[in-house]
Amino acid sequence: MTDTTRPKISARSVERVFAAETDNPVHALGPFDLDIADGEFCCIVGPSGCGKSTFLRIVAGLLRPSAGAVEVDLAGTSKTPIAMVFQDYGIYPWKTVEANVRFGLEVGGMSKRDAREKALFWLGRLGLTEFRNAYPDKLSGGMRQRVAIARALAVEPEILLMDEPFAALDAQLRQILQEELLALWEADKRTVLFITHSLEEAIVLGDRVLVMTARPGRMLESVQVPFDRPRTPELRAEPEFNEFKAGLWDHLKLQVEQYLNELRTVEEEGDER
Amino acid sequence: MTNTDPNTTVDKRGPRVLRREPGVAEIKPRAHVRNRKAAERALAIGVPAALLLLWQLAHHYEWNLLGYWKIDQRFYASPYEIVTSEKLREADFWRDVWTSTRRMLIGFALGAGAGVFIGLAMGMSRLVRAALDPLLTALYTVPKLALLPLFLTIFGFDERPRVMLIAVTVFFFVWISTMAAIMAVPEGYREAAMSFGVSRWQMFRHVLLPGSLPQIFVGLRIAAGVAVLILIGVELVIPSQGGIGSLIERGRTLLIPELTYVGIALAALLGLLFTLVVRWIGRLLIPWAPEDNAPGQG
Ligand SMILES: Nc1ncnc2c1ncn2[C@@H]1O[C@H](COP(=O)(O)OP(=O)(O)O)[C@@H](O)[C@H]1O
Ligand SMILES: [Mg+2]
Numbered sequence: 041m042t043d044t045t046r047p048k049i050s051a052r053s054v055e056r057v058f059a060a061e062t063d064n065p066v067h068a069l070g071p072f073d074l075d076i077a078d079g080e081f082c083c084i085v086g087p088s089g090c091g092k093s094t095f096l097r098i099v100a101g102l103l104r105p106s107a108g109a110v111e112v113d114l115a116g117t118s119k120t121p122i123a124m125v126f127q128d129y130g131i132y133p134w135k136t137v138e139a140n141v142r143f144g145l146e147v148g149g150m151s152k153r154d155a156r157e158k159a160l161f162w163l164g165r166l167g168l169t170e171f172r173n174a175y176p177d178k179l180s181g182g183m184r185q186r187v188a189i190a191r192a193l194a195v196e197p198e199i200l201l202m203d204e205p206f207a208a209l210d211a212q213l214r215q216i217l218q219e220e221l222l223a224l225w226e227a228d229k230r231t232v233l234f235i236t237h238s239l240e241e242a243i244v245l246g247d248r249v250l251v252m253t254a255r256p257g258r259m260l261e262s263v264q265v266p267f268d269r270p271r272t273p274e275l276r277a278e279p280e281f282n283e284f285k286a287g288l289w290d291h292l293k294l295q296v297e298q299y300l301n302e303l304r305t306v307e308e309e310g311d312e313r
Numbered sequence: 314m315t316n317t318d319p320n321t322t323v324d325k326r327g328p329r330v331l332r333r334e335p336g337v338a339e340i341k342p343r344a345h346v347r348n349r350k351a352a353e354r355a356l357a358i359g360v361p362a363a364l365l366l367l368w369q370l371a372h373h374y375e376w377n378l379l380g381y382w383k384i385d386q387r388f389y390a391s392p393y394e395i396v397t398s399e400k401l402r403e404a405d406f407w408r409d410v411w412t413s414t415r416r417m418l419i420g421f422a423l424g425a426g427a428g429v430f431i432g433l434a435m436g437m438s439r440l441v442r443a444a445l446d447p448l449l450t451a452l453y454t455v456p457k458l459a460l461l462p463l464f465l466t467i468f469g470f471d472e473r474p475r476v477m478l479i480a481v482t483v484f485f486f487v488w489i490s491t492m493a494a495i496m497a498v499p500e501g502y503r504e505a506a507m508s509f510g511v512s513r514w515q516m517f518r519h520v521l522l523p524g525s526l527p528q529i530f531v532g533l534r535i536a537a538g539v540a541v542l543i544l545i546g547v548e549l550v551i552p553s554q555g556g557i558g559s560l561i562e563r564g565r566t567l568l569i570p571e572l573t574y575v576g577i578a579l580a581a582l583l584g585l586l587f588t589l590v591v592r593w594i595g596r597l598l599i600p601w602a603p604e605d606n607a608p609g610q611g
Contacts (some may be wrong), residue, residue, distance in 0.1 A: 061347075062337070101331065102336055104336050106334060107335055109335075112330065113328075114328060114330065116323065116325075117324065118323070119322040119323070121331075237382065
């Protein structure tokens with residue numbers, strides 16, 4: 041067993057610079073520090089371009105940090121310990137719904153029969169059974185995103201990384217999928233790192249909401265969400281919800297302004313030199 | 314973590330820690346890129362140089378490859394011999410190079426022009442497609458060299474049969490890739506343009522042409538290589554009016570192997586330069602496409 045006091049994911053002074061070999065490097069992220077506990081549902085919010093996707097890709101191992109390090113503590117309960125759901129790209133138009141879901145299992149070495157059985161189980165849980173032989177092209181955006189979620193969950197990862205998975209969906213569908221995701225998470229409480237640019241979505245879903253600054257993204261605030269589980273998206277109709285959101289929002293505005301002021305003075309100092 | 318499904322796949326490596334850390338590329342980005350480029354350049358020059366050296370050695374020691382393929386100095390020229398050959402200095406091969414280049418350029422221009430034109434027309438119009446597709450598809454499979462006797466009968470023994478053969482070959486490559494490129498322009502781009510009420514010409518100018526140019530250039534690059542292939546082939550079959558192919562053949566009949574080697578090297582060089590030029594033009598015309606202007610290939 042892994043040490044329960046150790047964080048599942050811990051990031052220490054993580055930074056990422058793009059085009060570092062040129063004269064115009066882009067400092068996309070950090071230094072960024074973060075600890076995520078086992079089984080925690082953690083939401084990251086931040087302005088567009090602040091390095092959220094960059095951080096997620098580093099955790100996933102798709103990209104290396106320029107400095108610092110991320111440690112991911114694995115229990116060894118899954119062959120594919122980290123699975124990712126992207127905003128749009130990711131499910132293959134040349135594979136049927138079922139083949140898409142089987143993909144992660146088959147490349148993980150599962151036999152076709154077992155993979156099929158497991159894929160059908162997850163298709164059922166996401167309400168996709170009747171579409172299993174369709175190509176993604178024929179599906180609506182919400183259905184396609186369900187396929188992506190089913191594909192990620194089918195490998196039973198220890199950690200689920202989601203990069204603005206619902207950003208392209210309309211408000212109603214978004215709400216439905218949030219509800220489904222909450223129910224799925226309640227069932228087996230995986231560690232989830234969920235990126236969104238909606239503060240509301242972050243509060244509905246997360247145990248904790250992390251707010252990042254503008255680029256280069258740093259931690260601005262980390263707030264525990266006080267609402268009981270199991271939650272439903274109807275939570276947002278509650279007065280407490282709106283109070284919490286408004287409080288967080290005011291707090292954030294202040295922080296963002298402070299941050300901008302700091303930036304301004306730094307720039308002025310730079311100009312004086 | 315509890316798993317509801319019995320069919321779990323457990324990682325046999327057990328508990329462990331994954332570390333995501335900077336690698337060499339992140340710690341010393343400038344040096345890394347510099348080293349990689351230097352290594353690439355060294356390989357690009359080193360591999361041909363090493364092969365030349367091997368060739369020279371094989372020639373010098375008359376190696377017997379695999380026990381039955383002997384490098385006999387009478388039939389094989391060594392790189393050193395070729396470079397220092399007196400006979401080569403006398404042979405006036407630049408005329409042949411120019412003859413071949415001219416044939417290739419004219420043939421390519423004709424074929425590519427017609428290919429792009431017909432390809433665009435067929436890609437944009439269902440009717441034109443219906444009219445020409447079966448015919449062209451059938452002709453596409455005919456080996457183009459088989460048309461040579463026909464062209465010789467029609468045009469006689471002047472430049473035209475050679476140029477036409479190159480043009481026809483190039484045409485088919487460019488036609489197919491252009492038509493496919495136009496039809497592959499995503500529906501979303503077309504609809505966005507239609508919502509602004511574009512005319513047919515505007516649709517072509519603002520959406521279909523730029524949207525398909527990267528693929529068209531993939532076709533043009535392939536066609537450029539094939540043009541050299543056909544050119545040398547034709548010149549070998551009818552070597553009477555000069556060209557690099559005829560140079561290669563002269564080396565054999567006049568017993569000057571150096572000439573044959575030089576001819577082969579020149580053909581390779583001509584093809585290389587020509588595809589590079591086509592690629593360079595592509596880069597100028599398609600600044601938005603990734604490096605190799607071949608989307609979906611990398
Ligand atoms: N491969 C890359 N090369 C250069 N710049 C990049 C690359 N990937 C991301 N960036 C830049 O890094 C910044 C952060 O990007 P990203 O992590 O995608 O932001 P977010 O997901 O928060 O919107 C952006 O300014 C983006 O332009
Ligand atoms: Mg992003």
